[in-house]
Amino acid sequence: MAFWGKNKNKETNPESREERKKTGIIKRLWQKVRNIDWKDPVTRWKLMFISLITLIVVGAGGYGAIALTNSPAFCSSCHEMAPEYSTFTASAHNNITCVQCHIKPGAIxxxxxxxKSMKEVYYHVTGVPKQIVQTEDEAVSDENCLQCHSKNRLVTPSGDLKVNHKGHLEEGVPCISCHAGVVHAKMAARGINTDEVRGEYTKEKAEKIMEKKYLSPNMGSCIDCHDKVNKGEKPWKDVAYLVPPNPEEMEKKLEENTKKVSDKTELTEPAANQSEEAGIAEHYEQTQKLILQAIGKQQKNVKISMACETCHKSTAIPKNHQTANWNNNHGGTAVVKLDQCMECHQDSKWKRDIPKEDIVSILKLGNEKKKYTPNYALAKEESRINKFCSACHTDRPDSHVDSDQWLTAHAGKAKTADQKVQCFVCHDQEKPKSDSTHAKAPTDVYCQYCHRTGFKNDVKTN
Known part of the structure; x- marks a missing residue:
């Protein structure tokens, strides 16, 4: 401890080499500290000087470490973050840092x-997860969003949506319940940021992934949430409702459920299949009810309306929908402008869950909109499998009156080729095929069941 001055007791209390060996290094240091004269003003000045230098070094080092780890460049240094970083650079938020969204404001x-991020270092060294997902305790908070965005905003980028942001926030609905894909295009939910495709990502390739339907609020999310509110629920209270499911946790649950099923009798499997079919049927029925409500056919006991004009300004009722008898005469328009119809009436628009995708196919095909060529077979198939179309197509048309009367009177309604085409939307000409490659008609009644000799000037249905 020469810095503190010569030990005055050294001559009077000499230590032999053997005695120093017996005393541990920690004990010897402690003894020297105890021997320091803390009442000496020079000693206290030296202590303050060393403390100040230490504080500066530690503070500067800590600030430098935090600044380094806060930069997007640091995030990109790990190969497993390539999908997240590349989509970030291709997003509208690429002028801010990652931590401005992913860490709540405040030094603490x-x-x-x-x-907490030390575990990420551990995973990086010992084994990266198959897929990077946002955990429930790390969901982006409203505090982060409100650093830049106002909750009093009255407009949206599309110019069509009318959303009461302030009302949603005051009700406790988090921003990410609608805007989860604004930066990373919902990669985790789409399943396109797994370990086997991380090497495929660059900024240029990420631009192909940043499709508008994944960046903008998902209509299915709005519908699902509003439907739950009408049932008296507040789904956003559960953070798991807001973040994509962790695939590894799902695998564990699947293994546990599989084990439970295998431990039971063989009769459990048919019961499970029946339960799954019942769940699908219930979901289908619920979707149909929502669609009927949206087109104004079902408005009972509704707190939040599902009608289009509730959230949309310009697309409430398109001009061509306002023509007389549109419900019965829209088939021709559907064939010619099917791509425009699907902008609103596509099944995926009504679903909250996003289907899994193949990154290779996305990169190969890109997100360029292909020009649609009028295709009757495609329009007919869509009318059968699309839930919005089938909400009405599964009902018996008013024109068909009673079956016994319609059976002998329908010939006059199917004279021309155009009239026959309208029939073939719901009916097949030949006996329907049982394989899964053909869309099932709303009815199993087909023409050749009675007209076994065929028709004059047959109209091809595909």
Whole structure:
């Protein structure tokens, strides 16, 4: 401890080499500290000087480490973050840092997050997860969004939606319930950021992934949430409702469920299949009810309306929909402008869950909109499998009156080729095929069941 001055007791209390060996290094240091004259003003000045230098070094080092780990460049240094980083650079938020969204404002939150992030270093060294997903305790908070965005905003980028942002926030609905894909295009939910495709990502390739339907709020999310509110629920209270499911946790649950099923009798499997079929049927029926409500055919006991004009301004009722008898005469328009019809009436628009995708196919095909060529077979198939179309197509048309009367009177309604085409939307000409490659008609009644000799000037249905 020469810095503190010569030990005055050294001559009076000499230590032999053997005695120093017996005393541990920690004990010897402690003895020297105890021997320091803390009442000496020079000693206290030296202590303050060393403390100040230490504080500066530690502070500067800590600030430098935090600044380094806060930069997007640091995030990109790990190969497993390639999908997230490349989509970030291709997004409208590429002028801010990752932490401005992923860490709540405040020094305490910053330090706490850095401590928690040590597990990411552990995963990086020992084994990266198959898929990077946002965990429930790390969901982007409203505090982060409101650093830049106002909750009093009255307009949306599309110019069509009319959303009461303030009302949603005051009700406790988080921003990410609608805007989860604004930066990373919902990669985790789409399943396109797994370990086997991380090498495929660059900024240029990420631009092909940033499709508008994944960046903008998903209509299915709005519908699902509004439907639950009408049932008295507040689904956003559960954070798991807001973040994509962790695939590894899902695998564990699947293994546990499989084990439970295998431990039971063989009769459990048919019961499970029946339960699954019942669940699908219930979901289908619920979707149909929502669609009927949206087109104004079902408005009972509704707190939040599902009608289009509730959330949309310009697309409430398109001009061509306002023509006389549109419900019965829209088939021709559907064939010619099917791509425009699907902008609103596509099944995926009504679903909250996003289907899994193949990254190779996306990169190969890109997100360029292909020009649609009028295709009757495609329009007919869509009318049969699309839930919005089938909401009405599964009902018996008013023109068909009673079956016994219609059976002998329908010939006059199917004289021309155009009239026959309308029939073939719901009916097949030949006996329907049982394989899964053909869309099932709303009815199993087909023409050749009675007209076995065929027709004059047959109209091809595909």
């Amino acid at each position: 939150n910053m330090l706490t997050h850095k401590m």
